[in-house]
Amino acid sequence: MSKATLTSLEADADREAYLSAIERDGGVIVKHLLEPDLLGRLNAELDGDIATHPPGSRSDSELWQVFHGQKTIRFCGLAAKSDAFIEVLLHPVLKAFADHYLLANCGSYWLNTSQTMIIGGGEPAQMLHRDEGNWPHFPWPGPELTVSSIFALNDFTEENGATLVAPGSHRWPDPQREAQPEEVTQAVMPAGSVLLYTGKVIHAAGANRTPDTWRRGMHISFVLGWLRPEEHHALAVPLEVARQLPEQVQHLLGYRSYHPSGYGGRLGLVDFEDAALVDTPS
Numbered sequence: 167m168s169k170a171t172l173t174s175l176e177a178d179a180d181r182e183a184y185l186s187a188i189e190r191d192g193g194v195i196v197k198h199l200l201e202p203d204l205l206g207r208l209n210a211e212l213d214g215d216i217a218t219h220p221p222g223s224r225s226d227s228e229l230w231q232v233f234h235g236q237k238t239i240r241f242c243g244l245a246a247k248s249d250a251f252i253e254v255l256l257h258p259v260l261k262a263f264a265d266h267y268l269l270a271n272c273g274s275y276w277l278n279t280s281q282t283m284i285i286g287g288g289e290p291a292q293m294l295h296r297d298e299g300n301w302p303h304f305p306w307p308g309p310e311l312t313v314s315s316i317f318a319l320n321d322f323t324e325e326n327g328a329t330l331v332a333p334g335s336h337r338w339p340d341p342q343r344e345a346q347p348e349e350v351t352q353a354v355m356p357a358g359s360v361l362l363y364t365g366k367v368i369h370a371a372g373a374n375r376t377p378d379t380w381r382r383g384m385h386i387s388f389v390l391g392w393l394r395p396e397e398h399h400a401l402a403v404p405l406e407v408a409r410q411l412p413e414q415v416q417h418l419l420g421y422r423s424y425h426p427s428g429y430g431g432r433l434g435l436v437d438f439e440d441a442a443l444v445d446t447p448s
C-alpha cells in the first residue's frame with residue numbers, strides 16, 4: 167500500500183497554505199474550488215464536444231497513442247468552446263498559483279494548453295512523467311517552466327482513474343530516478359475540486375478500473391512567456407473569437423505581445439509593434 171500522501175485543502179484556505187503544500191509535495195488538492203453553478207455550466211458546455219469526440223489519439227506515433235490513451239477523450243482549444251471555461255481560466259486561485267511560480271522568471275506567461283482528459287472504463291494507467299519534459303533543454307534543478315492543474319469535473323476516485331502523483335518528486339536530486347509504487351498516491355477528490363501541481367512533479371492519469379464510468383478531467387497549464395506552448399492557440403482560438411475574450415485571456419493566448427520584466431526583448435510582435443496595437447483584438 168502507498169505511504170505517499172497529498173494535502174487536501176478547502177477552497178477558502180489561505181494562499182500560503184496551498185503554496186506551502188505545493189512547495190513540500192509538488193502538488194495540492196483544493197476541494198470544491200468551482201461553485202456548483204459554474205461546474206454545471208462547464209460540464210453542460212463541454213457535453214456536445216465530448217459526445218462527438220471519439221476516444222483515442224489522433225497521432226500516428228505509437229508513443230503518443232499510448233500516452234494519450236485509447237479509451238480517453240482528449241480535445242483542446244477550450245477557450246473557443248466554453249464561456250464557463252473562461253471563468254475557470256481567470257479564477258483567482260489559479261492565477262495566484264501561476265503568478266507565484268512563473269512571474270519570477272518572465273514578464274508574463276502563456277496558457278500552455280487546455281484539454282479534456284476524460285478516461286473511459288478499462289483504460290490502463292498512463293506512464294508517469296513530468297510536464298516540464300516538454301522542454302528538456304533546462305538543467306535540473308532549474309527554474310519553474312510550467313505549472314499545471316487538473317480539475318475534477320466529476321468525482322475522482324481510486325477506481326475511476328484519479329491522477330497519480332509522486333509527492334516530493336519535484337525535489338528529487340536525480341531527475342532520472344523512477345517513482346516506486348509506494349511513493350505514488352492518487353488525487354482522490356470530489357467534483358469541482360482541482361489538483362494544482364508544478365511541472366517538476368511526477369504524475370500520470372490513473373487506471374480506470376470501472377466497467378463503464380467516465381472520469382471527467384480538465385487540464386489547464388501555463389508556461390513561461392518566452393517558451394513555446396504545447397498548443398497553437400492562434401489556430402485553436404481564431405482571432406474573431408479572441409476579440410471577444412477578456413484582455414487577460416488574450417495575453418494568455420498570445421494575442422498580445424510579451425514584454426520582459428527587467429531585461430530582454432519584446433516577443434510576439436507584429437511589424438515591431440505590440441500585437442494588440444497593430445491588429446487590435448479588443
Ligand SMILES: O=C(O)CCC(=O)C(=O)O
Nearest residue numbers: 283328329370371372383
Ligand atoms: O488525466 C490525468 O489525471 C493526468 C493526465 C496527464 O498528466 C497527461 O495527460 O499529461
